[in-house]
Amino acid sequence: MQSTAAAPANPTELYERFADDAALAERLGFRSIWSAEHRAWYDGWCPALVHAQAFAAARTERLRFGHAILLVPQHDPLRLARALATLDRLSGGRVDLGAGMGHRDAEFDMLGLRRDRRGRLMDAALDALSAVWAGEHGDAPPLQRPGPPVWIGGMAPQAIARAASRGHGLMLPQTLRPPELRTIVEAYRSQARRPGTVGALRDVWVAADGRRAEAFRRAAEAHYREEAGSWWVLKGQVGFSQPEQLARQLARVSDTQVVGPPERVAEQLNDLYAAGAEFLVLRANFDFVERAELREQLELLAEGVVPLLDPAAARAA
Amino acid sequence: MRLLLEPPAAAGLDALAAAGEAVCAAGLDGVLLAPSPELPAPLVAAAALAARVPSILIAAEVEVGEGHPIEVAEEAAVVDVASGGRLILVAAPAPGREDRAGEALDLIRTALAPAPFRVEGPTWRVPAGLPQNQHNPERRARLTPSPVQPRLEVWGAGGARDAALGRGLGFLAEADGDPRELGAAWARAAAALGPALIGAARARRERFDGDAPALVARLRAGRAAFGQSWAVVAAPARAAQAISRRVRPRVQTDRLPEGLEAHWDATLPR
Numbered sequence: 001m002q003s004t005a006a007a008p009a010n011p012t013e014l015y016e017r018f019a020d021d022a023a024l025a026e027r028l029g030f031r032s033i034w035s036a037e038h039r040a041w042y043d044g045w046c047p048a049l050v051h052a053q054a055f056a057a058a059r060t061e062r063l064r065f066g067h068a069i070l071l072v073p074q075h076d077p078l079r080l081a082r083a084l085a086t087l088d089r090l091s092g093g094r095v096d097l098g099a100g101m102g103h104r105d106a107e108f109d110m111l112g113l114r115r116d117r118r119g120r121l122m123d124a125a126l127d128a129l130s131a132v133w134a135g136e137h138g139d140a141p142p143l144q145r146p147g148p149p150v151w152i153g154g155m156a157p158q159a160i161a162r163a164a165s166r167g168h169g170l171m172l173p174q175t176l177r178p179p180e181l182r183t184i185v186e187a188y189r190s191q192a193r194r195p196g197t198v199g200a201l202r203d204v205w206v207a208a209d210g211r212r213a214e215a216f217r218r219a220a221e222a223h224y225r226e227e228a229g230s231w232w233v234l235k236g237q238v239g240f241s242q243p244e245q246l247a248r249q250l251a252r253v254s255d256t257q258v259v260g261p262p263e264r265v266a267e268q269l270n271d272l273y274a275a276g277a278e279f280l281v282l283r284a285n286f287d288f289v290e291r292a293e294l295r296e297q298l299e300l301l302a303e304g305v306v307p308l309l310d311p312a313a314a315r316a317a
Numbered sequence: 318m319r320l321l322l323e324p325p326a327a328a329g330l331d332a333l334a335a336a337g338e339a340v341c342a343a344g345l346d347g348v349l350l351a352p353s354p355e356l357p358a359p360l361v362a363a364a365a366l367a368a369r370v371p372s373i374l375i376a377a378e379v380e381v382g383e384g385h386p387i388e389v390a391e392e393a394a395v396v397d398v399a400s401g402g403r404l405i406l407v408a409a410p411a412p413g414r415e416d417r418a419g420e421a422l423d424l425i426r427t428a429l430a431p432a433p434f435r436v437e438g439p440t441w442r443v444p445a446g447l448p449q450n451q452h453n454p455e456r457r458a459r460l461t462p463s464p465v466q467p468r469l470e471v472w473g474a475g476g477a478r479d480a481a482l483g484r485g486l487g488f489l490a491e492a493d494g495d496p497r498e499l500g501a502a503w504a505r506a507a508a509a510l511g512p513a514l515i516g517a518a519r520a521r522r523e524r525f526d527g528d529a530p531a532l533v534a535r536l537r538a539g540r541a542a543f544g545q546s547w548a549v550v551a552a553p554a555r556a557a558q559a560i561s562r563r564v565r566p567r568v569q570t571d572r573l574p575e576g577l578e579a580h581w582d583a584t585l586p587r
Contacts, residue, residue: 001462011462015399019368039391040455044462048395051364055399058330058368076384082357083392089355090330090365105450110458111385112445140354233452 001046006222007287011044015055017291022056022063024295028302032064032096034201034281037071039107043287050083057091065091068171068201068281069100069153073121074111077128078137085133085142093143098171099126100153104231119158126150126166151199160188169196174203174283175256178275182317185276198314200277202269203253204284206300208261216259219288224253262300266308273310276317318536318568319346320560321376323522323551326353330365336554337370343557345565347374349407349549360392367400376405376549378474378489381421382414387443387460389421390428394464402465405518407489409475419480422473429469433457472518482506487518489549494521496542503543520547525556529563536568 001014009017022033033056039047046052053065065087072080088095101118102108108115132139133147142148151171152163163170170188172181181200189195203220207213225246230238234245258268269280284297322345324336333356340348348366350359359377366375377396381389389408397404408425410418420438427434428443435457436443444458473481474489481488482502490499499521507514521539525532532550539545548568550560562585567573 011398012401012465015395039461040459041461042459044398046395047391047461048360050358051361051392051395052399054361054364055368058334058365076388079358079384079388082352083361086356086358086361087365089328090333090362092330105452106444106455106458109444109447109450109454110460111387112441112443112447114447114449116449138354139357231453236452238453 002043002287004043004287019056019059022060024298026060026063028298032066034066034068036068040110050087054087064094064096066096067098069098071102072099072125073118074102077125081129081132084148088142088144088148095148097148098151098153155184164188164191167194167196170198172200174201175252178271182275197278199279200272201281203257204265204282205259206262206265213259223286224250262304266305270310273313274317276314278314319547320565321347321349321549322557323349323549324554328355333366334369337366339554339557341370341373343561345557345561349376351378360396364396364399374403376407378407380411381408382417383411386421386424387428390425390460394462397464397469398462405470407472407474410477415476418477422480428460429464431463433459485510485513485517490521492522500543518547519544521545523548523550525550525552532564533567
């Protein structure tokens with residue numbers, strides 16, 4: 001839900017589109033739709049994902065709603081637990097909590113929180129969610145017991161350890177290459193007594209035509225340049241003031257995007273399964289993507305790519 | 318007078334949507350959702366209801382004073398945008414946090430205005446300006462998205478009466494309060510604020526057990542005692558038609574022409 005300088009949109013229309021996209025994804029047989037949270041940004045980026053998801057969940061029946069990711073340390077744990085429980089009940093148990101840390105100081109500062117305490121805040125919040133869902137504050141339990149499945153976002157050793165020790169799933173960032181992913185999966189599985197599901201994000205664009213593939217790469221580069229240039233801290237400085245670092249980061253984003261004809265997309269996604277990712281969250285939705293293009297992408301993925309995928313390879317990895 | 322239905326606590330989406338559809342079909346103004354053990358986050362339920370039922374207003378009663386008001390404001394903004402501008406945010410202080418009601422209301426409304434802001438209150442400072450948050454810091458915060466409503470409708474409730482009235486905001490009174498005392502509070506606010514109080518929602522919770530004449534009499538008495546302009550009627554969804562046909566027409570204008578009520582009684586189904 002962004003109304004950017006590159007792609008302005010009516011804010012209410014963005015939420016209607018989200019519900020429409022969810023309904024289309026459901027019709028096409030996708031299992032779930034995942035959304036990202038940020039706050040206090042000029043483009044209206046949605047700071048209350050659970051509420052947006054309730055809107056879309058009310059217009060779907062089977063599709064699950066996940067976060068990739070929700071900035072758990074930036075929320076009041078009791079309030080978040082109740083919001084998730086309410087969504088879980090209203091949706092008939094279709095919620096996956098993707099729990100991430102957040103990285104923008106401005107977001108933490110707006111809420112009176114120290115970013116350097118976010119690990120402690122995360123652990124306290126995860127404990128509080130369990131307690132609220134167990135009825136310790138007088139609430140009815142969520143429909144899913146003991147609560148919505150939790151996926152820990154990130155790739156830092158602390159994130160791996162947190163997911164492993166709590167038996168939560170992992171949601172790995174889109175910029176990991178298969179060998180890096182394999183290393184992390186191995187570390188996670190060796191630490192976890194009962195490992196959860198390992199998910200991985202990936203930007204995808206199905207385009208048999210080389211010019212369309214190139215157009216996507218260019219638009220995506222501009223999109224990530226805005227975000228990374230404005231928000232990311234590279235060598236202690238904001239991204240735009242570190243052009244070389246920024247270029248390196250953007251090259252990595254671009255390198256790890258999966259762009260091409262359906263067979264090539266499937267092949268690269270199968271490389272992720274083979275490296276141990278059991279669940280892929282594919283992103284083709286960006287501010288610059290037109291409605292009709294997104295519909296086409298979802299159809300191409302569902303009909304041309306998904307039949308070629310081999311998720312069973314993840315178990316063997 | 319505008320009428321919102323407060324349906325019995327729903328446990329799921331279908332019951333919630335059914336109540337909203339009944340309100341919409343009956344031509345009542347909207348629904349009020351309060352926290353319940355099954356659906357403890359009324360703003361989440363409000364978003365789901367907005368997706369299912371067009372046109373009606375959706376009031377969500379939330380606690381303020383314990384968590385950060387910025388979070389409440391963000392959620393309200395998102396629900397207002399998703400619903401196309403149909404949210405009424407009803408803020409009641411958390412138990413024991415009545416002293417923070419005014420500060421919370423001020424911060425929520427400041428944050429919902431479409432301008433960067435800086436607030437230093439006794440409880441909350443935004444941006445906090447913490448020395449540890451040093452990268453790309455903001456001197457003023459800006460909450461986005463902006464609600465659709467140019468000024469999001471915010472009412473106080475519970476222990477926020479004086480805080481709400483003193484700010485020219487609406488207030489939802491409980492059903493069993495003393496109407497004369499409520500009238501005195503509104504009169505004090507009018508004396509203090511003058512025209513700044515114009516349009517503030519003077520709301521009260523009501524009960525409806527099927528006795529339409531009793532509710533009509535009570536609403537007319539509320540109008541006389543404290544200028545009641547909104548009623549939040551606790552009743553099941555199936556009562557929406559009766560409220561809309563037998564109560565609503567009788568509380569819109571100051572009086573009705575002689576004989577009209579007798580005509581309705583004679584011609585409309587009971």
